[in-house]
Amino acid sequence: MKISYFPGCTLKTMAKDFEDSALASASCLGIELVELPRWNCCGTVYSLTSDDLIHQVAPIRNLIRVKEQEDNRVVTLCSMCYHTLKRANKLVREDREKLDKLNNLMYREDVKYDGEIEVLHLLEILKNEVSFNQIAKKVKIPLKELKVAPYYGCLLLRPPEIGLDDAENPTILKDFLESIGAEVIDYPYQTECCASYHTVVNVDLVVERAHDILSSAINQGAEAIVLSCPLCGFNLDNRQKEIKEKFSDFKGIPVFYFTQLLALSLGLDEKVCGFELNFVDPRHLLKSKHLTGRV
Amino acid sequence: MSRIGVFVCHCGLNIAGTVDVEKAARLMSNYPGVIYASDYVYMCSDPGQDMIKEVVKEKKLDGIVVAACSPTMHEITFRNTVASIGLNPYRCEIANIREQCSWVHQDNKEIATEKAVQIIEATVEKLKLDKSLVPLSIPITKKALVIGGGIAGIQASLDIADSGYEVVLVEKNQSIGGHMLQLSETFPTLDCPQCIATPRMVQVGQHPKIKLLAYSEVEEVSGYVGNFKVKIRRKVSFVDWDKCTGCGLCIEKCPVKVLSEFDEFLAKRKAIYTLFPQAVPNKPVIDSNNCLYFTKGKCRACEKNCSVKAINFEQKDSFIEEDVGAIIVATGYDLMDKAEIGEYGYGKYEDVIDGLQAERVLAPAGPTNGIPYRPSDGKIPKEVVFIQCVGSRDPEHYYPYCSKVCCMYTIKQAMLYKHAVPDGQAYVFYMDIRCNGKGYEEFLQRGIEEDRILYIRGRVSKVFKDGDKIEVWGADTLTGRKIEISADMVVLAMAMVPSQGVKKLAEKLRLATDEYGFLTEAHPKLRPVESLTAGCFLAGAAQAPKDIPEAVAQASGAASKVLSLFSQDVFYHEPIIGSVDEEVCVGCGNCVNICAYDAVELDLVTKVAKVNPALCEGCGACSAACPSGAMQQNNFGKRQIFEMVDAFTKG
Numbered sequence: 001m002k003i004s005y006f007p008g009c010t011l012k013t014m015a016k017d018f019e020d021s022a023l024a025s026a027s028c029l030g031i032e033l034v035e036l037p038r039w040n041c042c043g044t045v046y047s048l049t050s051d052d053l054i055h056q057v058a059p060i061r062n063l064i065r066v067k068e069q070e071d072n073r074v075v076t077l078c079s080m081c082y083h084t085l086k087r088a089n090k091l092v093r094e095d096r097e098k099l100d101k102l103n104n105l106m107y108r109e110d111v112k113y114d115g116e117i118e119v120l121h122l123l124e125i126l127k128n129e130v131s132f133n134q135i136a137k138k139v140k141i142p143l144k145e146l147k148v149a150p151y152y153g154c155l156l157l158r159p160p161e162i163g164l165d166d167a168e169n170p171t172i173l174k175d176f177l178e179s180i181g182a183e184v185i186d187y188p189y190q191t192e193c194c195a196s197y198h199t200v201v202n203v204d205l206v207v208e209r210a211h212d213i214l215s216s217a218i219n220q221g222a223e224a225i226v227l228s229c230p231l232c233g234f235n236l237d238n239r240q241k242e243i244k245e246k247f248s249d250f251k252g253i254p255v256f257y258f259t260q261l262l263a264l265s266l267g268l269d270e271k272v273c274g275f276e277l278n279f280v281d282p283r284h285l286l287k288s289k290h291l292t293g294r295v
Numbered sequence: 296m297s298r299i300g301v302f303v304c305h306c307g308l309n310i311a312g313t314v315d316v317e318k319a320a321r322l323m324s325n326y327p328g329v330i331y332a333s334d335y336v337y338m339c340s341d342p343g344q345d346m347i348k349e350v351v352k353e354k355k356l357d358g359i360v361v362a363a364c365s366p367t368m369h370e371i372t373f374r375n376t377v378a379s380i381g382l383n384p385y386r387c388e389i390a391n392i393r394e395q396c397s398w399v400h401q402d403n404k405e406i407a408t409e410k411a412v413q414i415i416e417a418t419v420e421k422l423k424l425d426k427s428l429v430p431l432s433i434p435i436t437k438k439a440l441v442i443g444g445g446i447a448g449i450q451a452s453l454d455i456a457d458s459g460y461e462v463v464l465v466e467k468n469q470s471i472g473g474h475m476l477q478l479s480e481t482f483p484t485l486d487c488p489q490c491i492a493t494p495r496m497v498q499v500g501q502h503p504k505i506k507l508l509a510y511s512e513v514e515e516v517s518g519y520v521g522n523f524k525v526k527i528r529r530k531v532s533f534v535d536w537d538k539c540t541g542c543g544l545c546i547e548k549c550p551v552k553v554l555s556e557f558d559e560f561l562a563k564r565k566a567i568y569t570l571f572p573q574a575v576p577n578k579p580v581i582d583s584n585n586c587l588y589f590t591k592g593k594c595r596a597c598e599k600n601c602s603v604k605a606i607n608f609e610q611k612d613s614f615i616e617e618d619v620g621a622i623i624v625a626t627g628y629d630l631m632d633k634a635e636i637g638e639y640g641y642g643k644y645e646d647v648i649d650g651l652q653a654e655r656v657l658a659p660a661g662p663t664n665g666i667p668y669r670p671s672d673g674k675i676p677k678e679v680v681f682i683q684c685v686g687s688r689d690p691e692h693y694y695p696y697c698s699k700v701c702c703m704y705t706i707k708q709a710m711l712y713k714h715a716v717p718d719g720q721a722y723v724f725y726m727d728i729r730c731n732g733k734g735y736e737e738f739l740q741r742g743i744e745e746d747r748i749l750y751i752r753g754r755v756s757k758v759f760k761d762g763d764k765i766e767v768w769g770a771d772t773l774t775g776r777k778i779e780i781s782a783d784m785v786v787l788a789m790a791m792v793p794s795q796g797v798k799k800l801a802e803k804l805r806l807a808t809d810e811y812g813f814l815t816e817a818h819p820k821l822r823p824v825e826s827l828t829a830g831c832f833l834a835g836a837a838q839a840p841k842d843i844p845e846a847v848a849q850a851s852g853a854a855s856k857v858l859s860l861f862s863q864d865v866f867y868h869e870p871i872i873g874s875v876d877e878e879v880c881v882g883c884g885n886c887v888n889i890c891a892y893d894a895v896e897l898d899l900v901t902k903v904a905k906v907n908p909a910l911c912e913g914c915g916a917c918s919a920a921c922p923s924g925a926m927q928q929n930n931f932g933k934r935q936i937f938e939m940v941d942a943f944t945k946g
């Protein structure tokens with residue numbers, strides 16, 4: 001199965017491990033993610049201002065790129081890109097006038113956008129098209145004994161109209177993690193916000209929130225966090241440096257992209273997982289569980 | 296040639312301020328068939344009516360048109376006026392020149408006058424073809440059916456029976472009492488529901504005029520006001536209630552324990568059980584889903600221990616039929632299903648309970664004897680959070696309406712909790728506190744001042760378990776601060792919804808329901824206890840969320856409606872109904888299909904449509920649907936309509 005793939009900026013830089021492990025796993029599961037030509041930044045933050053159409057140009061332009069490929073679907077990996085593209089798409093599907101204005105703004109494009117593209121997250125493809133049962137069958141190294149805490153954050157789930165699962169009680173990450181054999185830890189903070197872009201100007205706030213989220217998971221017995229957003233990843237992983245400075249008893253916990261664990265469980269070459277890019281090095285943990293160094 | 300009189304009303308300046316009433320009367324006096332026309336300032340006043348009477352007598356009129364306000368206001372008045380001097384009331388017509396003319400054309404008097412004259416002319420044309428009709432008289436069976444034995448059904452049954460008429464009371468559970476019997480104490484006086492309700496239950500059980508059919512449901516209903524036929528299913532209880540003395544030995548000996556519905560799944564009952572000790576009737580039923588004999592084929596301990604041999608494992612459902620003249624529906628409410636709610640951890644954490652569970656926990660005669668041990672570990676909770684408006688007033692996710700009683704019972708529950716645990720703390724998250732009843736606001740003040748209930752205005756965002764605490768996060772919208780409470784127990788004031796199965800019952804009775812399933816009254820202000828189906832009345836929380844005083848008041852209202860129906864020997868029904876020309880009818884059945892009241896059927900022998908005059912509400916749908924013109928509405932015949940249209944379009 002071929003499907004258009006929108007990487008987004010971070011996946012090409014800080015979150016290269018996310019992209020590499022996703023592409024390799026997808027292809028192992030029979031999905032070819034075809035990177036869009038000439039894609040641009042997703043727009044990053046969905047603008048809530050009603051009179052601010054210019055911010056929708058970026059996401060909609062990407063959907064025009066998909067249309068040019070004669071595809072009607074596009075897959076993202078980053079929660080933020082997923083959110084921005086899907087929400088902009090919803091906006092123009094429901095507001096013809098805004099769509100016309102956007103098309104006029106982009107009058108030099110060869111095709112006009114008409115709301116026909118479906119924006120999907122890789123998790124949805126894994127659940128609905130591959131199916132978690134099928135994945136379970138392909139797992140070579142089940143992540144037995146690895147206690148993982150799924151972290152959804154905001155953008156996969158909220159607002160509910162565009163969320164990919166129940167905003168109150170999501171299960172998609174849990175179901176996914178169980179299919180690759182991990183032991184899934186339930187904890188109340190899995191849908192709390194990581195403080196997002198406050199990380200630029202208000203590090204203290206991020207440190208506090210990340211500390212609460214991570215400690216809650218650790219208290220429930222988690223050995224690692226699993227997520228799908230590079231920004232959440234930065235706040236929960238890289239900020240552990242500042243967390244430790246502020247909370248001296250904080251022990252630290254590795255943070256994975258879900259695709260890193262997928263690639264690992266499918267028995268792919270460890271290199272695609274890019275564990276060296278993780279801030280809190282997970283390799284010791286994985287080794288202690290006999291999950292690495294086997295192939 | 297007809298001898299018609301036209302009376303144009305000024306309605307003060309309501310009509311005369313816009314319509315030139317004198318001119319209208321002048322023009323009408325020259326209209327064919329009209330032999331008298333005049334105007335007057337208030338036709339509905341006594342002098343106005345007297346004038347009409349005199350003119351009718353003097354000019355020997357055979358019909359009149361009163362050009363005035365809407366017929367919904369004074370049609371009856373003027374019909375009675377002419378009837379009092381011997382003119383058939385259906386030879387009096389109203390031309391509405393107020394709502395449909397003067398009020399909507401205030402800016403253009405000329406056009407308004409012209410239109411008023413046209414309306415009067417059209418009405419005269421209709422009147423020319425109006426027949427003298429006689430209201431139908433229908434005999435009445437003076438026995439009432441009450442469905443639902445909660446406090447509303449109990450009150451209605453007693454009111455009717457005490458007036459000397461027979462009542463059949465059908466209750467689906469094995470005892471009457473409804474939700475009131477589950478309550479701890481009742482606001483705003485904190486009297487115990489058993490103390491005030493059980494005497495009435497006993498009265499129902501012993502009343503010579505009340506036939507109590509517990510553990511029964513209405514299966515079929517046919518007929519019409521005064522003459523309903525009802526088939527009732529007596530559900531199989533596996534106990535011969537005629538033999539049973541209610542000694543309770545069987546219950547004692549039954550080895551099976553299952554969660555009790557009456558105790559809201561917080562305590563156990565046996566497989567053979569009564570609802571509560573004061574049950575009426577106090578006879579047990581066997582729950583065949585859990586009985587060892589039915590599931591495993593052995594046991595029969597109850598049978599062995601019953602000295603009067605009342606247990607009968609072979610018993611089957613039985614049916615009885617009753618003829619009744621009026622029906623009161625008092626089927627009450629349920630709380631919203633916990634499966635519907637994703638937030639607040641209800642159904643996930645044992646110590647998050649709903650309002651009725653809190654009632655059981657706080658009930659002096661409940662499973663914990665009124666000491667609020669929490670369900671998970673039996674500890675006494677020291678911090679309890681009450682959350683109001685769960686599912687209510689939430690149009691985006693659940694129900695837009697206010698459940699009306701939760702504000703009040705939350706005060707009561709928080710108060711009772713504080714009385715049981717004086718060193719505990721009760722918090723209430725609220726949106727508004729609605730205490731609009733006698734003594735209700737004082738009750739709230741008492742809760743806040745004497746019992747120190749802490750009210751926090753805001754919504755709860757998250758409820759989760761942390762160790763043996765239930766963490767509650769919310770916002771205090773008055774200070775703008777985030778609130779975090781480590782609670783031991785959380786009580787959710789869940790939305791009230793119509794009781795299960797009421798939609799089906801409503802279909803059988805041809806009753807309308809709103810989009811949530813609450814039964815719809817005939818008029819929200821002026822006919823609050825009647826349904827749109829003649830002879831069917833509503834009482835209690837089946838119509839909308841209500842508290843006990845309101846439910847009881849409405850029940851007495853419904854009972855008095857039944858009594859006023861029963862006070863006559865016959866019931867008079869409007870003769871403005873569909874009527875079939877049998878020569879013309881081709882028997883296509885369109886009318887049968889379109890009738891919302893099941894009033895038309897095809898005669899088996901003649902194969903033509905036949906109208907049941909008692910059921911017909913005169914809506915006219917059948918005459919519009921009839922392709923052959925055989926079905927016509929009395930005094931709204933096709934020719935009459937055409938003549939009226941001609942009158943409007945001739946100029």
Ligand SMILES: Cc1cc2nc3c(=O)[nH]c(=O)nc-3n(C[C@H](O)[C@H](O)[C@H](O)COP(=O)(O)OP(=O)(O)OC[C@H]3O[C@@H](n4cnc5c(N)ncnc54)[C@H](O)[C@@H]3O)c2cc1C
Nearest residue numbers: 443445446447467473474481482627628650835836842843
């Ligand atoms: C938690 C809580 C606390 C409350 N506390 C108070 C209080 O302190 N004071 C107060 O004034 N009010 C209180 N109320 C409100 C009170 O419960 C209602 O006002 C009252 O019970 C309404 O009586 P009812 O007869 O209309 O309905 P119900 O009590 O619901 O009775 C309906 C009866 O009809 C039966 N029935 C249902 N469907 C059928 C059917 N198809 N066929 C035959 N029978 C049927 C049911 O089994 C039931 O017996 C409280 C409500 C709640 C939820």
Ligand code: SF4
Nearest residue numbers: 539540542543545601
């Ligand atoms: S033992 Fe017999 S008489 Fe006694 S309550 Fe049970 S069924 Fe009725």
Ligand code: SF4
Nearest residue numbers: 684687698699701702
């Ligand atoms: S009664 Fe009070 S708590 Fe209940 S829905 Fe209405 S406002 Fe909310």
